[in-house]
Amino acid sequence: MTEAPPPPRARAEIDLGALRANVRALRARVAPHVRVMAVVKADAYGHGALRCARATLEAGADWLGTATPHEALALRAAGIMDVPVMCWLWTSGDPWDQGIEAGIDMSVSGMWALEEVVRAAKAVGKTARVQLKADTGLGRNGCRPADWPELVGAALKAEVDGLVKVTGLWSHFACADEPHHPSIAAQLGVFRKMLEHAERAGARPEVRHIANSSATLTLPEAHFDLVRPGIAMYGVSPSPELGTSAELGLRPVMSLKAGVALVKQVPAGHGVSYGHHYVTGEATTLGLVPLGYADGVPRHASGRGPVLVDGRVRTVAGRVAMDQFVVDLGGDAPKPGTEAVLFGPGDGGEPTAEDWAVAADTIAYEIVTRIGARVPRVVVDAADGHT
Numbered sequence: 001m002t003e004a005p006p007p008p009r010a011r012a013e014i015d016l017g018a019l020r021a022n023v024r025a026l027r028a029r030v031a032p033h034v035r036v037m038a039v040v041k042a043d044a045y046g047h048g049a050l051r052c053a054r055a056t057l058e059a060g061a062d063w064l065g066t067a068t069p070h071e072a073l074a075l076r077a078a079g080i081m082d083v084p085v086m087c088w089l090w091t092s093g094d095p096w097d098q099g100i101e102a103g104i105d106m107s108v109s110g111m112w113a114l115e116e117v118v119r120a121a122k123a124v125g126k127t128a129r130v131q132l133k134a135d136t137g138l139g140r141n142g143c144r145p146a147d148w149p150e151l152v153g154a155a156l157k158a159e160v161d162g163l164v165k166v167t168g169l170w171s172h173f174a175c176a177d178e179p180h181h182p183s184i185a186a187q188l189g190v191f192r193k194m195l196e197h198a199e200r201a202g203a204r205p206e207v208r209h210i211a212n213s214s215a216t217l218t219l220p221e222a223h224f225d226l227v228r229p230g231i232a233m234y235g236v237s238p239s240p241e242l243g244t245s246a247e248l249g250l251r252p253v254m255s256l257k258a259g260v261a262l263v264k265q266v267p268a269g270h271g272v273s274y275g276h277h278y279v280t281g282e283a284t285t286l287g288l289v290p291l292g293y294a295d296g297v298p299r300h301a302s303g304r305g306p307v308l309v310d311g312r313v314r315t316v317a318g319r320v321a322m323d324q325f326v327v328d329l330g331g332d333a334p335k336p337g338t339e340a341v342l343f344g345p346g347d348g349g350e351p352t353a354e355d356w357a358v359a360a361d362t363i364a365y366e367i368v369t370r371i372g373a374r375v376p377r378v379v380v381d382a383a384d385g386h387t
Helices: 017-027 043-046 049-058 067-079 094-101 111-124 145-158 182-200 212-219 353-360 362-367
Strands: 010-015 036-041 063-066 086-088 105-108 130-134 162-168 207-209 256-258 261-264 286-287 306-309 312-317 325-328 340-341 377-380
Touching: 010 017, 017 049, 017 306, 017 377, 036 049, 043 049, 043 362, 049 063, 049 067, 063 067, 067 086, 067 094, 086 261, 094 105, 094 111, 094 130, 105 111, 105 162, 111 130, 111 162, 130 145, 145 162, 162 182, 286 340, 306 353, 325 353, 340 353, 353 362
Parallel strands: 010 377, 036 063, 063 086, 086 105, 105 130, 130 162, 162 207
Antiparallel strands: 010 256, 256 340, 261 286, 286 325, 306 312, 306 340, 312 325
């Protein structure tokens, strides 16, 4: 009989059952006619784009969303062919022709992009699917209101010529994660005016959309034809102001775990890790966790990051190093190999990604997204009870 391989030194467990449940919970928050775009950019926020894309579609997602063309093309190359895929972060010289061939909805924010799309459409002899993005106040990508008539007019002319099809009109919120922020109503007002202009000019989009995770959860008036949940789909609250994951009816999908590599006794006054920013106050035991900032553990959480070891939440002792960090076990002496849980759903007493975000003075998006490729993803499925 072949023995099972030893567990990895560290792993990020990905609970696809939780992911599917979150998608169903988010779908339940929108009207029946509103479609759901599952955002799987940045390797599905570190969770694995292909596996998550397939799980979200199983749970009822209608569209997939990516940032870069290569992310979108990878989904098509993996066999996801009959689902609309949108890609919104294009730069000059990107593979517009491949996007057209693959039937990807390509976001256009200015005349330069429309011109590149039109050239590519002529070259490949196919109609490009484009979505015009409006900058309603975020101040990043998107077409400003003053330039909108020119872009809309040019896009509709290219549509008459059979070179493009305007499939969507869309925008993005700046502060939807801050309830009652005045910019929310202001952006909605601008978006409605820009929609009205485009539709009066002859645009007949398949979808109009502006709602990210926060707006999906809290702003039904912003749902229009489609919502774009990202971080909420992975069971992470978009912001503390909106509530915890549990309060929002979501379950975190990723759990980060490692086996303690070393346990040793040290005397009082013993310096720990680089710079000796932590010195033991009394004789104690130290545990070495084989994860570091090269794996995505934030160095900014040095001295503050919480870790569950042997039934108790400990704190990172001293600086997080590239490959490892230390916890003070307070005299406890668990065996090497004992599981250390950096974050997970929280229902087993372990910290959450939100707890690490507080410790590192950042947002929970960054905690899950930054977990590096050196940490293997191990798929579990709580709904089916298997790995």
